[in-house]
Amino acid sequence: MRITFGSGQAAAMQDLEKVTAELDRRQREVSSGRRMQSPGDDPASWAAAIKERAGIASVDQYVRTADSATSRLTVADTVLSDLVTKLTAARSAALAGQGSVQTDQQREATAQELEGLRDAVYDDLNATFGGTYLFSGGAGITPPYVRNPDGTVSAYQGDANELSVDVDRHRSVRISFDGRAVTLGTDTQDVFTTLDQLITAVRTNDQPTIATALTGVERAFSRVVTVQSGVGADLNALDDQRARLSEMKLAGQSRLSKDEDANMAESITGMQQADTAYQAALGAIATRTRLSLMDYLK
Amino acid sequence: MSDLFTSLSIAARALAAQQTGLDVVGQNIANVNTAGYARRQVNLAAVPPRDRFSAGGGVEVTSITSTRDALLERRLRLETPAEGREAALADSLSVVESALGDAGSSIDGNLTEFFDAWSTLAEDPTSATARQGVLIKGQALARGFNDMADGLESARRDADGNVRGLVDQIDELARQIASLNAAIGRSGGGSMALSFKDQQAEAIKQLSELIDVDAIENSTGGVDLSIANGRALVIGANAYSIDVTSDARGFAQLSSGGMQVTSEITGGRLGGMLHARDVVIPDYQDSLDGLAFALASQVNTQHAAGYDHSGTQGGAFFTPLASQAGAAAALQLDPTLAVDPGLVAAAGTSTGADNGNARALAELRNARVLDGGTATLTDGWARLTYRVGQDSSTAQAEQKNRQEIVSQIDALRESVSGVSLDEEAMMMMKFQRAYEANARYFTTVDTAIDTLMQMVVTG
Numbered sequence: 001m002r003i004t005f006g007s008g009q010a011a012a013m014q015d016l017e018k019v020t021a022e023l024d025r026r027q028r029e030v031s032s033g034r035r036m037q038s039p040g041d042d043p044a045s046w047a048a049a050i051k052e053r054a055g056i057a058s059v060d061q062y063v064r065t066a067d068s069a070t071s072r073l074t075v076a077d078t079v080l081s082d083l084v085t086k087l088t089a090a091r092s093a094a095l096a097g098q099g100s101v102q103t104d105q106q107r108e109a110t111a112q113e114l115e116g117l118r119d120a121v122y123d124d125l126n127a128t129f130g131g132t133y134l135f136s137g138g139a140g141i142t143p144p145y146v147r148n149p150d151g152t153v154s155a156y157q158g159d160a161n162e163l164s165v166d167v168d169r170h171r172s173v174r175i176s177f178d179g180r181a182v183t184l185g186t187d188t189q190d191v192f193t194t195l196d197q198l199i200t201a202v203r204t205n206d207q208p209t210i211a212t213a214l215t216g217v218e219r220a221f222s223r224v225v226t227v228q229s230g231v232g233a234d235l236n237a238l239d240d241q242r243a244r245l246s247e248m249k250l251a252g253q254s255r256l257s258k259d260e261d262a263n264m265a266e267s268i269t270g271m272q273q274a275d276t277a278y279q280a281a282l283g284a285i286a287t288r289t290r291l292s293l294m295d296y297l298k
Numbered sequence: 299m300s301d302l303f304t305s306l307s308i309a310a311r312a313l314a315a316q317q318t319g320l321d322v323v324g325q326n327i328a329n330v331n332t333a334g335y336a337r338r339q340v341n342l343a344a345v346p347p348r349d350r351f352s353a354g355g356g357v358e359v360t361s362i363t364s365t366r367d368a369l370l371e372r373r374l375r376l377e378t379p380a381e382g383r384e385a386a387l388a389d390s391l392s393v394v395e396s397a398l399g400d401a402g403s404s405i406d407g408n409l410t411e412f413f414d415a416w417s418t419l420a421e422d423p424t425s426a427t428a429r430q431g432v433l434i435k436g437q438a439l440a441r442g443f444n445d446m447a448d449g450l451e452s453a454r455r456d457a458d459g460n461v462r463g464l465v466d467q468i469d470e471l472a473r474q475i476a477s478l479n480a481a482i483g484r485s486g487g488g489s490m491a492l493s494f495k496d497q498q499a500e501a502i503k504q505l506s507e508l509i510d511v512d513a514i515e516n517s518t519g520g521v522d523l524s525i526a527n528g529r530a531l532v533i534g535a536n537a538y539s540i541d542v543t544s545d546a547r548g549f550a551q552l553s554s555g556g557m558q559v560t561s562e563i564t565g566g567r568l569g570g571m572l573h574a575r576d577v578v579i580p581d582y583q584d585s586l587d588g589l590a591f592a593l594a595s596q597v598n599t600q601h602a603a604g605y606d607h608s609g610t611q612g613g614a615f616f617t618p619l620a621s622q623a624g625a626a627a628a629l630q631l632d633p634t635l636a637v638d639p640g641l642v643a644a645a646g647t648s649t650g651a652d653n654g655n656a657r658a659l660a661e662l663r664n665a666r667v668l669d670g671g672t673a674t675l676t677d678g679w680a681r682l683t684y685r686v687g688q689d690s691s692t693a694q695a696e697q698k699n700r701q702e703i704v705s706q707i708d709a710l711r712e713s714v715s716g717v718s719l720d721e722e723a724m725m726m727m728k729f730q731r732a733y734e735a736n737a738r739y740f741t742t743v744d745t746a747i748d749t750l751m752q753m754v755v756t757g
Contacts, residue, residue: 039687
């Protein structure tokens with residue numbers, strides 16, 4: 001086959017283009033750190049990377065939700081602990097009021113202590129976190145209890161929708177509570193009414209009423225403990241869930257890295273090889289085009 | 299028996315013949331870089347003797363021909379359109395690819411942020427900021443779709459612009475070939491027509507990259523061309539241009555001789571661009587529209603199942619779309635909702651105070667609503683990206699393959715028709731030595747005549 005002037009040039013250009021293209025590709029891998037610059041480089045991996053990123057973002061959102069739920073429930077737990085303390089103190093005061101050797105002054109002191117405890121319980125139930133009430137159910141901006149004009153505590157103002165949030169695809173956790181679960185339960189009157197009755201009964205030394213009110217306080221106490229253990233269990237579960245989510249995120253990120261990131265060692269080696277090949281190609285072309293028979297004709 | 303004067307004229311003719319050879323070498327060397335040039339060669343023949351006792355009549359130049367292999371030319375013309383088509387497709391698709399954006403920051407990023415906003419709202423349904431956040435991210439998502447639809451449409455318009463430009467180039471080349479046909483006819487064949495044939499071969503090669511053509515040699519030595527299913531492009535000295543009209547959407551429709559040929563042109567860059575404009579890109583646009591339509595209907599349905607903060611049943615979130623066609627470009631937030639965050643239906647019960655619907659809407663990110671219940675919305679986007687990437691890489695790979703084939707045929711053609719400087723140098727030496735030898739013979743015969751003259755004078 002004849003090798004002509006034109007065919008030699010054309011072949012040299014094509015080979016040079018191939019080598020340059022490889023050098024360019026490797027250099028872009030190294031400078032961007034990424035294996036793919038466009039979907040066409042590896043369509044399957046690109047699509048997998050899109051899905052992986054969406055998965056990681058989803059896990060991130062669950063983590064954010066779990067974190068904020070944890071903070072909220074921690075506050076709820078603190079409030080419930082305080083309620084436990086207050087109701088225990090109320091019970092002790094009621095027991096003291098049951099004694100027969102109480103003087104009027106002592107009874108008055110007990111009554112005032114109970115008033116203080118009732119106010120503390122009222123404040124606890126109106127606890128907020130992040131601008132919303134913990135014990136109003138879904139009605140986050142409505143306080144669960146307000147003061148009537150005559151100083152007594154109103155009826156429950158919130159609703160029965162306890163809000164939950166999702167911390168995984170099929171896992172949710174409660175973040176707000178129906179206040180009546182604590183104050184009322186299955187009783188006919190709420191704990192504030194009971195406490196008011198107790199205060200009046202202590203003042204008037206009305207023993208039968210004190211006894212009835214005492215059992216009411218004890219029932220409120222067990223309700224608070226029940227709710228608190230639920231919250232405690234939720235907090236433990238959230239800890240586990242956060243650990244699980246963090247593992248999922250790590251696994252997702254390592255899969256993503258396999259899809260997207262260039263193997264630096266391989267890319268740099270490839271780039272050096274391509275560079276050598278490029279220089280060799282240039283040298284070969286220069287050598288070839290230097291001589292022709294024309295140089296030797298006199 | 300020939301006399302000395304005849305020998306002298308034989309020598310003179312031989313000198314002329316060798317000089318012609320040198321001229322041909324000079325012509326070849328001068329045209330070493332001319333595109334489409336086929337190496338000329340001079341054909342010499344010995345002149346037969348007039349009678350039994352004469353050695354011969356010397357040499358004469360019978361013809362100057364060009365070395366062109368018709369079979370290779372034809373193969374080249376058949377293989378080039380395929381390469382042109384894949385090249386055009388690859389170009390068009392790389393524009394679409396770049397419009398798709400990076401993983402995580404394109405429509406999939408918008409979808410993620412939209413659903414995240416619903417999750418944030420579910421954490422605190424009373425928060426006005428969270429409601430506003432949902433509207434803002436919904437707006438961004440709709441705009442993401444609008445922009446993507448724009449990108450695809452402008453890629454389609456690009457292809458259309460290319461189609462128009464290519465038709466212009468094709469018409470120009472056709473006119474060139476037709477006028478070369480006329481020139482070849484007028485020149486009367488032989489070596490006079492050779493340079494016209496060179497130009498014509500080059501023009502046909504360029505044309506076959508743009509569109510697939512059939513070529514038939516006609517009676518005057520020129521070439522008749524036809525395109526698509528036998529529609530005439532060039533007949534003799536007449537060129538028939540491809541007519542371009544714009545359809546209702548402004549895209550070019552091609553016709554030749556009054557008949558529509560748009561769908562019949564499948565080869566060459568023109569065929570590739572038409573395929574991209576009329577089949578490939580509209581397919582992607584359909585998929586994008588399907589995604590937007592599914593998003594709007596799913597979100598609207600779920601939103602309508604919930605209640606806003608005043609307990610009213612939720613209205614439309616996105617403006618309801620009449621049909622899938624054009625959904626991506628038309629997607630937008632419902633205008634009434636856009637100005638009143640309170641209308642966001644976060645609640646699942648009619649008290650309007652819980653977060654049930656916000657949670658359900660956040661969960662839509664995992665709902666398999668596409669392709670008969672097998673793919674989530676993000677999956678749908680990933681599938682579209684996959685198809686574009688796959689089509690693009692296939693086109694590029696095909697183009698490389700075809701280019702290899704074309705290069706190989708071209709190399710064969712070069713080896714037959716191309717000029718080799720070393721070879722021409724050899725020929726130059728050949729004719730130069732022959733010229734010297736013939737000149738020496740001329741001098742010798744001249745000296746013999748002189749001797750003869752001397753004999754007559756002194757006798």
